[in-house]
Amino acid sequence: MDAVKGLLSPLGVGTGAIQDTLKLVVIGGTVETARRASMSAWSGFIDSFFLTAHFSPDDYPYDWLMHWLSKQPAWGRSREFEITTRSVNRNSITTDTTGDVEEEEEEDDGLVHGRKKRKVQFMPSLDTTHTIYYRGHWLRITRTKRYPDAYGHGASLKISVVARNNDILKKLVLEAKRDYEKDAEHRVHIFLADTTYSCWRWNGARQKRPMSSIVLQPGVKDMLLADCKDFLASEEWYAERGIPFRRGYLLHGVPGSGKTSLIHSLAGELGLDIYVVSLSSKGMSDNTLTTLMGNVPQRCILLLEDLDAAFTRGVSRDEKSTGAPTAATEETAKAAEATDGSTLSLSGLLNSLDGVAAAEGRLLFATTNHIERLDPALSRPGRMDVWINFTHATKWQAEGIFKCFFPYKPATAATTSTSDSVKPKDASQKNLPLPKRKHAHAIPLLTEAEISDLAKQFGEAIPENELSVASLQGYLLKNKTRPRQCVEEVAEWVIQERETREKLKKEKAEREAKEKKEAEEKAKKEKDEKDAKEKEEKEAKEKLEKKERTKSKKRSEVTAKSDSSTITSTASTESTPAAPVTEQSTASESTSSSESETSTGIDADTEESITSEEESDKDKAKEVEAKKDKWVAVKGAATTAVTPIIASDDDAS
Numbered sequence: 264m265d266a267v268k269g270l271l272s273p274l275g276v277g278t279g280a281i282q283d284t285l286k287l288v289v290i291g292g293t294v295e296t297a298r299r300a301s302m303s304a305w306s307g308f309i310d311s312f313f314l315t316a317h318f319s320p321d322d323y324p325y326d327w328l329m330h331w332l333s334k335q336p337a338w339g340r341s342r343e344f345e346i347t348t349r350s351v352n353r354n355s356i357t358t359d360t361t362g363d364v365e366e367e368e369e370e371d372d373g374l375v376h377g378r379k380k381r382k383v384q385f386m387p388s389l390d391t392t393h394t395i396y397y398r399g400h401w402l403r404i405t406r407t408k409r410y411p412d413a414y415g416h417g418a419s420l421k422i423s424v425v426a427r428n429n430d431i432l433k434k435l436v437l438e439a440k441r442d443y444e445k446d447a448e449h450r451v452h453i454f455l456a457d458t459t460y461s462c463w464r465w466n467g468a469r470q471k472r473p474m475s476s477i478v479l480q481p482g483v484k485d486m487l488l489a490d491c492k493d494f495l496a497s498e499e500w501y502a503e504r505g506i507p508f509r510r511g512y513l514l515h516g517v518p519g520s521g522k523t524s525l526i527h528s529l530a531g532e533l534g535l536d537i538y539v540v541s542l543s544s545k546g547m548s549d550n551t552l553t554t555l556m557g558n559v560p561q562r563c564i565l566l567l568e569d570l571d572a573a574f575t576r577g578v579s580r581d582e583k584s585t586g587a588p589t590a591a592t593e594e595t596a597k598a599a600e601a602t603d604g605s606t607l608s609l610s611g612l613l614n615s616l617d618g619v620a621a622a623e624g625r626l627l628f629a630t631t632n633h634i635e636r637l638d639p640a641l642s643r644p645g646r647m648d649v650w651i652n653f654t655h656a657t658k659w660q661a662e663g664i665f666k667c668f669f670p671y672k673p674a675t676a677a678t679t680s681t682s683d684s685v686k687p688k689d690a691s692q693k694n695l696p697l698p699k700r701k702h703a704h705a706i707p708l709l710t711e712a713e714i715s716d717l718a719k720q721f722g723e724a725i726p727e728n729e730l731s732v733a734s735l736q737g738y739l740l741k742n743k744t745r746p747r748q749c750v751e752e753v754a755e756w757v758i759q760e761r762e763t764r765e766k767l768k769k770e771k772a773e774r775e776a777k778e779k780k781e782a783e784e785k786a787k788k789e790k791d792e793k794d795a796k797e798k799e800e801k802e803a804k805e806k807l808e809k810k811e812r813t814k815s816k817k818r819s820e821v822t823a824k825s826d827s828s829t830i831t832s833t834a835s836t837e838s839t840p841a842a843p844v845t846e847q848s849t850a851s852e853s854t855s856s857s858e859s860e861t862s863t864g865i866d867a868d869t870e871e872s873i874t875s876e877e878e879s880d881k882d883k884a885k886e887v888e889a890k891k892d893k894w895v896a897v898k899g900a901a902t903t904a905v906t907p908i909i910a911s912d913d914d915a916s
């Protein structure tokens with residue numbers, strides 16, 4: 264302080280006020296530092312008693328915990344929380360909330376402005392520590408935002424508890440998991456491949472689809488379900504034999520025959536999530552696909568949709584089957600890369616399916632409408648172990664799908680026992696029971712027997728293997744409240760469908776024919792243009808050659824003439840004095856344009872020969888002769904001047 268005083272005194276400043284300010288700064292700084300140090304020491308001390316678990320939003324436990332937290336009664340009493348109605352979050356499966364708004368959460372099918380009523384969720388607010396009492400322990404819960412995101416992605420969760428070991432945290436996570444799975448029981452989670460960041464993005468949770476709603480030929484569904492279950496239970500068996508723990512299913516066939524629907528329903532039945540990759544998506548490359556495939560969880564369904572679409576660019580393996588794209592296809596692949604940045608090759612796809620980095624334990628499903636376009640290497644056993652062909656609807660399928668559509672009236676005890684005795688083997692051939700929800704549709708309730716009868720009639724009216732199941736579904740949807748009329752009108756609908764198909768076929772054929780014709784005309788036009796151009800070039804070349812020939816002919820004639828006149832005039836001009844020659848030459852140069860023409864006689868002749876191209880050779884010859892005469896005549900006048908030079912040149916040579 265004395266030092267400061269000493270410094271300030273020479274300036275004549277009153278030191279009292281400054282000293283007081285400085286004192287305050289020093290004291291304030293010291294107190295704040297001490298406070299911070301003690302706080303950090305205290306939290307360090309407290310933390311040393313706490314067990315802390317961190318949950319990353321990229322992993323399932325985060326979802327389980329968030330779901331569990333949103334259901335805690337303590338949450339309703341919390342003084343700080345986040346309320347959300349967003350359904351894009353993975354936690355949106357939560358339907359139960361606590362607190363005052365609970366009465367609004369009752370099951371209600373009512374629509375507000377055409378939308379389902381939104382449900383409110385309570386979430387731990389960000390950057391706040393909440394305390395919850397759980398099984399005799401106080402849990403400190405902190406949710407922090409690591410990077411901003413409109414939907415809360417990126418937030419991480421931290422749960423601390425004072426305990427001797429981490430048993431309580433394990434119990435908490437397991438309970439949250441059970442809870443989550445119980446609520447997610449009726450849903451299938453879908454993840455889509457993000458080619459930009461080579462990661463999986465949660466795309467939503469869909470209601471499970473009952474297997475009985477998929478109508479396939481008898482035994483197909485059961486076989487597939489049994490195969491999948493057997494695979495999922497055989498990890499050790501595979502390990503013991505050193506076989507990679509992977510299984511591939513190739514579903515191929517006509518569009519709208521239930522390939523995607525079957526996978527969806529299978530995922531629900533097995534309780535697996537679906538990871539979807541579209542191989543033809545923008546930016547898909549070998550590296551991206553390998554990274555994505557390596558990051559799928561152990562138990563899931565990996566779906567490669569429209570497998571053939573990835574190869575429309577013509578990427579295929581070379582003759583030696585090294586997996587490298589062939590030279591011919593490299594250009595097309597390069598063109599595709601230039602347009603959408605996609606560089607996926609077949610070898611890249613094969614590596615990602617069963618390369619070293621490929622994930623194990625997943626069920627691979629691939630769908631295609633064009634199995635003939637697939638490279639055999641792709642569909643060989645080991646990659647695609649089970650193949651299922653999907654065809655157009657059979658009569659049996661039509662009957663089954665009709666039964667799925669129309670619920671039946673609950674039967675009396677007596678009828679139930681009769682209907683049980685003739686229970687169909689395949690669940691899809693069984694009528695669906697009444698819907699659980701009230702006021703679902705105004706569907707007239709028929710007896711089971713009547714529905715079965717109508718279904719039979721419907722099946723008989725449908726031609727075998729001609730219409731897709733999707734189109735049958737479309738027809739039934741249109742008639743979902745009139746089962747009897749639906750059957751009465753089905754024959755007419757089939758005729759209409761045929762006519763529409765014929766019309767579409769015809770239109771397609773016409774369009775193709777038109778396109779073909781246009782292409783042919785275009786090609787012909789291009790060819791004609793090319794021919795005309797070539798002809799023109801040829802003619803021009805011929806003209807040029809002719810011109811050259813004429814030139815050289817004239818030059819030789821001129822030379823010959825001048826030589827002869829030189830010879831004749833040499834004798835007379837030999838004695839001519841030099842001065843008059845110069846005068847005459849000057850006079851002759853200024854005489855007329857014809858004389859100047861004469862001095863450039865060959866060029867002028869050439870021009871004339873070009874303009875008189877159409878004239879007969881005879882005329883041309885005459886004209887040339889006349890010109891020559893003219894030239895010679897003029898030349899004769901000038902010869903006296905020119906000759907000595909030529910002569911002297913000649914002499915010199």
Ligand SMILES: Nc1ncnc2c1ncn2[C@@H]1O[C@H](COP(=O)(O)OP(=O)(O)OP(=O)(O)O)[C@@H](O)[C@H]1O
Pocket residue numbers: 476477478479517518519520521522523524525630631632653664732733734736
């Ligand atoms: N066998 C089936 N059983 C029940 N519903 C079916 C069947 N086939 C098709 N559908 C219905 O038709 C619609 C289209 O089916 P889906 O998308 O599964 O066909 P897809 O074979 O995958 O077609 P694409 O090859 O064009 O992708 C769905 O709404 C589905 O309910």
